[in-house]
Amino acid sequence: MEVVMMLIYVAVFIITITGLIKILKSPLHEVKEEVVEFHKDITSNIIVIYKILSDFMKSPILLTSLLILSTSLLLSAISAQSSLSVMSMDVGRTGTYAIYIGFKDLTPLDEFSQLLNISEFRDVKFYIRYILSSKLELLVNDEVVSIYALVGVPVNYTLDGVVVSDDVLVIGGGKYVNTTLRVGNNSYMITSVNLKVVEDSRIFYEIPLLPVQAYLGTKPITVPADKVLITTTSNVIKLLHLDKYSVTDVVIGLKDGLGSYDVEVFRGLLEGYRPTIMVLKDNVLEVLSSYGLPTKESLLSSLISALISSIVLSVTFIALQPKVRSVYDRLSILGFHSWSFTTLLTMFVAVVFLVLGVIMLVIINHLLGIYSTINSAITFITSYITIIIFINKKVFNLSTTEAVSVPTSTKFNLIVRGVDVCHTLEYISNLLRSDEFFELRDLDVKCDGGGFLHASCRFKGVWGIGLDLDLFVTRHGGDNLELSFNISMWSIEELSEKQLESILRLLNSKLLGGIKVWTLSQVQL
Amino acid sequence: MDFKSGAALTAIKILSRGKGIYIIITTSSLLLYYPIFVKNPRITYLLVVISVLNALVAVLADIDTHKSLFYAFRICGATPSTLMTYIITTSSVVTLISLIPITICIDVFGVLTSLLMNISVTTSLLYMSYIKVRKYS
Known part of the structure; x- marks a missing residue:
């Protein structure tokens, strides 16, 4: 036993001495290269999520939506009826x-x-x-x-x-x-x-x-x-x-x-x-x-409450869309995925509504009894499911590409013969002045070698719709004139492309038809 | 302040083309069920609160259109009378429609409270939107 212990002591002594010698022998100025790995800090993600959520928490629209939900649950509770068995x-x-x-x-x-x-x-x-x-x-x-x-x-x-x-x-x-x-x-x-x-x-x-x-x-x-x-x-x-x-x-x-x-x-x-x-x-x-x-009346009142709260909450959350879009635009630059943004906000709203719903149901049960609670529960479940699906699909669902509506405009060229620039521009100006659908607000005409006309018209049929007309007149092969029209529509409201095009066609038909008739009459003359 | 009929007509046209007025007509029609079929005096208080929220949401639904119009007013150099006429006409139309369910309850106090609150809330919201537009233009 003592021999074994002696051998162990000797072995440890040798290893220690060898290590010490190695350390003493290595030069002091030697720098070892270390590979530094980049550690992604998880707390930064949490901070970003917290800041997004706190921004939405303070939003008055979210508070309004909570108030709407609470009121509709109370309305459903108070209108609950029961029949005696x-x-x-x-x-x-x-x-x-x-x-x-x-x-x-x-x-x-x-x-x-x-x-x-x-x-x-x-x-x-x-x-x-x-x-x-x-x-x-x-x-x-x-x-x-x-x-x-x-x-x-x-x-x-x-x-x-x-x-x-x-x-x-x-x-x-x-x-x-x-x-x-x-x-x-x-x-x-x-x-x-x-x-x-x-x-x-x-x-x-x-x-x-x-x-x-x-x-x-x-x-x-x-x-x-x-x-x-x-x-x-x-x-x-x-x-x-x-x-x-x-x-x-x-x-x-x-x-x-x-x-x-x-x-x-x-x-x-x-x-x-x-x-x-x-x-x-x-x-x-x-x-x-x-x-x-x-009773059946009780069930009907709970469904009506659910319908009212779904409609009003949907509109309320739509008003939140511009803020959601602006926050997401900033986050997307940092690499935040749209699906995680959508999921995060939807879950946040879902949890907040769930907590509020449960608290309201407990209070209603305590104050008004079981029938009112059943009614309110029906209202809550119906509106909760509806609104969560709606906000997930329509409000918080953002894509990186945004559809940009192209302003309604038209460009076309006409070749007319046998007329001169100034007379043409004068005739077109008169056409615009006498148009029954458009009121001429602004007219600018220049006529020298070529010609230029700029007009701004307001559509008489509907307030807030107008158009800008730019016309360039140039000589085209001897006796002919080339009329280059560029007409663009504008409106204060967001109208569909179809509606604006139908209004644009009114002016197009007036211009094309009027110029055609006039040039024919000039040729005959 | 004088009443500008042009601004009032503009308000009615904007409202008729927006979503808000149809939302408040729908919700007020649905709310008619409660004062007619539910015999509970406490319903009136809830209807007052809901009518205020409905009016608020009806204005919020078209807030972008209202802001665009305020911007157009600024560009055209509209007078404060025109602006106030527009705001008051919009608030009045929304308020009148939101008052229908409460009027059925035949509760004078409820109707007056709702009238006062709805007008205040909607007018304040529109005016604050105008202030924002003025600040950033």
Whole structure:
């Protein structure tokens, strides 16, 4: 082992010495050539992208487009409508026509009575079926009776032959017969009724008199009848020390059939309190749900909002085109590709719109509910897809070559014989002055050996269109004159080439026809 | 400031040939659905905002044409009266069309608010365009 270690030490020593000698031996002034590689700095690309995007972010047109989108989403949300969903089932002949409204908790009567116009109905019964949060202990005949729920019924409600009134308290079981109980400053008569009668009592079809604690499948589990105190509704309110007259169940009896009623009258109630509402029409039981369905009108309004926002946003982004073009022209010189420029801007707008859309949908859901959110979502998705495709194809899609419109002009030469330069120019000047389509604004005529005419005319039919005419007259082979016409059109508006050419033809026909006729008449003379 | 009928007619001709007026007619026609079929008082506030945006966009759509005309006015030596007549006529026509959906709501406050805001926004936009043209010519 020691020998191996010794050999290693010697080898390292030799290598070190050799290296040191090499270093000391190399001359100090020797410069080694290094190949320097050009490192492309990636941060410069990021800075360019950031500057382009920040320029567009500050653009008032982008802010206007965000405002337009937000407003159209709100418009769609506010115009959302829903129809109540109704489930009907055949329950067999009951001979009853009634409406049942069951609230989840004690609800003050004055709050919901206006929503339902309760005063219009004659037979209205109010019930309270209330499970106490802590048991109520009553001392009856030196015995503590624990009460876990209170049931309030209308005055003169009959239960197993016992008429419930303001001074009567009923407990299920057989123990108490006309026993007096003092609660606070009031004396009450406690009476017992048959447990089975109480358990089987119904205030409405399949709605038990006793409050329901839970359901075992479809079977309701009620508070035991001997733990429930039944009295009038007013008494329950006194016992609970409530400030307002509150109820948990309302049964509206309708005699002689229901006539025609519209479920929409319950909309306010369903949206505000989400109660259970059932309508019994003899054998048909209708259960109204607070979960509505979006209506056709709602869908139509969302599509109209989407259409409006698509149209307005398209026009808004078109106004951004000159800025996009100027930015791209500068970047293209630096070698920025058009497809990456288009993609970058499209993705930027897409992300900004997406973020705004999601925020708006969350706010609308919080303030206006699910139906408004559905409507706004339809509007958002439709306009989002439309506008992204539009800006990608039309607004941000730039090519390096730009189509330059050639100004509409015409050049032609005429050879005329038997006339002289000055007379020709004079005749043409008169033609221009008397033209019915063009108003002569400027005329410059020179006539010596050759001739020159410059005229500027305005088209009478349309404002903002005119032409410039340059005419050179030269001698051509002895007795002939060569008339070189150069006519160019101009207009303030961007008109198509076709429109300008049709206007140009009016002057061409006047000049050619007039000169032809005149030269013929001169020859005959 | 006197009213120049030539400038007013020019404004109407330019508007009739541009895209903006047809955009605002289309959007105002579509917006008529809401005051007629949607019974919600809050619609009026949104319609006021949308009408302002529509008027703004209608003027933006033809802004190049308006700028060209301002340039032509400068060259021809048009008076300030002519310019203001043109601007006010353009703003008025756009505003009147954008007010149609709100008028159906029969909300006087909404109509007056929209009228004031639309006229202000469109006039300001046109005037700022003129200032830009004047600055660079």
